[in-house]
């Protein structure tokens with residue numbers, strides 16, 4: 665048991681998929697895992713462990729934003745010994761290079777969050793990056809699954825509604841999409857010497873204003889999940 669998880673030691677696999685939406689954790693567990701067992705209902709942040717192609721995998725809902733994912737990442741790593749963390753989330757497209765329903769592998773995550781300054785102090789602009797081994801594995805797993813993926817720098821921003829961000833400048837500097845967690849996940853993984861990657865689906869596009877309908881999203885969400893699961897077991 666940890667501060668926010670009621671799982672017992674050993675209930676959580678050493679590889680965890682981490683969607684923001686706890687109901688997506690339930691969906692992933694019930695759709696993709698064999699014999700899923702729910703180990704956490706605290707705050708409705710559902711967590712499940714089952715097997716995928718014979719490999720033990722957990723899925724933990726993390727809630728939205730850096731403060732929330734930081735709680736679950738810290739506890740999964742430090743209280744339960746988790747070693748590989750895959751965020752599986754939605755993201756808003758920014759660059760014209762990404763379209764609705766695209767799957768994006770986050771190579772790095774820029775951020776406007778104070779976590780960088782609060783960790784390193786003034787003058788150091790630490791760059792949170794994903795684990796190269798997981799990135800490489802996920803990229804090749806996607807190729808084998810014939811699921812097209814884009815790889816690039818993303819933004820983890822503190823505000824979902826944010827009309828003060830100079831998005832064009834970020835796009836000009838290669839940022840392809842925005843979400844709200846990856847910078848913290850990558851930084852914590854580095855701190856505790858574990859591996860993390862974010863596998864994202866473009867659910868809407870901030871520049872074109874397009875958005876997917878819930879029923880349209882299912883297949884592309886499934887693609888993201890398949891890529892993460894395949895990478896998780898390789």
Ligand SMILES: O=P(O)(O)O[C@H]1O[C@H](CO)[C@@H](O)[C@H]1O
Nearest residue numbers: 683684685728753754843844
């Ligand atoms: O779909 P999830 O994983 O929740 O991720 C994205 O969706 C939420 C905002 O709607 C934020 O958590 C953002 O990062």
Ligand SMILES: O=c1cc[nH]c(=O)[nH]1
Nearest residue numbers: 754755756842843844
């Ligand atoms: O954080 C997010 C997630 C999905 N779409 C967005 O525009 N922002």
